[in-house]
Amino acid sequence: MAATTPTLGPFPGGMDNRRADYDLRGGRDVGDLLRNAVNVDLTNQGRARRRAGFDLAQAGLDCHSLWAPRSGAFGLYADAGDVFCVRPVAGALQRVQIAQGYGMTSALSFAEVHEAVYFSDGLRVGSYHPVSGPTPAWVPQFGVEIQGRRLDALPAGHIVAFHRNRALVAVHNTLFYSEPFVPHLYDPAQNFMQFPGRITVLACVEAGIAVCADQTYFLPGGVPSASMVATLNYGAVEGTLTYQPGTGGGAAWMSPMGLVTLSQSGEITNVQESRVVVGTADRGASVYRRSNGLRQLISTLSDPGEAKAGIGSFMEAEIVRKETLL
Structure with a gap:
């Protein structure tokens, strides 16, 4: 039988x-x-x-750092040292160059600042203004005097964020933040915080700011903050922060212990630790995906020890060992 x-x-x-x-x-x-x-x-x-395949939407030479605002109206990314904007026009993608000389040696970080977008690659700063509005351009400035105070332009950093009328920039383990309503300027004498390790995520929600460094911290109300709470004893994988589409959603990122979510009320939760072990990664990316009625958060992680097969490409193999028959 x-x-x-x-x-x-x-x-x-x-x-x-x-x-x-x-x-x-x-x-x-x-x-x-x-x-x-x-x-x-x-x-x-x-x-x-089975997951559907994909089609080439836009060719490039060395594309990276793809980002889009919550509205999804357009996308920004770096390609061979230039920054491009892509948006759907008549069923196709329209690509327009908006800046030169960014992202040659490092990733770009973008942040919505009212109607504009601030960005930096750690070496230079810049801003994109798709529509006219009051937000000033982010350009290098030193010794600007406003109401008797000396303010400088925010420095270039590897992470850019925005919360409650203040722009934020992470430079290694230091968090710099602007004066309110002048997001491109900060007081170099007092507008900064230092953390024990490199900052890998700045997640901003209504209740405050999550800062991932050697641990995951939460700053109630934002900066400057009267208190700081360590919520998780580990940090995050750099580059994996994403926000739920729309205005009422929270944030999410990948950590060494799996996916972490941050609600608008400031609640931080690891939703994978009890079931999923995540491999070692030094960088990654995340995106919300809607397809065929499904809503998914997809994260990809880069293994620092993976074998490279050329610039910007890699090889990945999965080995499944079957039972040995005697």
Whole structure:
């Protein structure tokens, strides 16, 4: 009599790579679990379906640092030392160069500042103004006097953010922040905070600012803050911060212990630590994706030890070992 092949699924609980591969029965409340999932999407009901492929939308030479505002009206990215804006026009992508000399050796960081966008690659600063408005351009300035106070332009940094009429810039382990309503200027004598490690994420929500460095800290109300709370004893993977589309959503990023979410009220939660082990990564990227009724947050991580196969490309292989038959 032939043995019956056991079936697994559906998988409403998703992945769990902390369990052994012979222990993926999750029980009545959780359902079955996946050890791994490659190039598949899980529906809201836990059914697995093959992920669709992709088409080339815009060619480039060395594209990186893709970013879009919450409205999704346009996108900005770096390509071979220039900054480009892309937006959908008549069913196609229109690409326009907006700046030169950025991103040759490092990633760019972007932040919405009212109707404008501030950006920096750690060496230079710049701003993009898609529509006219009151936000000043971010250019190098020193010794600007406003109401008897000496203010300088915010320095270039590897992270740019904006919260409650103040622009923020991270330079290694130091957080600089602007004066209110003049987001391009700060007081060099007092508008800064230092952290024990390199800052990798600045996440801004209504209740305050999360700063990921050697640990994850929360600044209630923003900067300057009367208090600072350490909420997680680890930091984040640089470049993985993303915000939920729309104005009422929170933020999310990848940490060494899995995906972390930040609500508008300031609640920080690791939603993966109990089930998923994340590999070592020094940088990554995240994006919200909507497709065929699914809403997903997708993060990609860069392994500092991965074998490179040319500039801007890499090879990845997954090895699945089958049972040895005797």
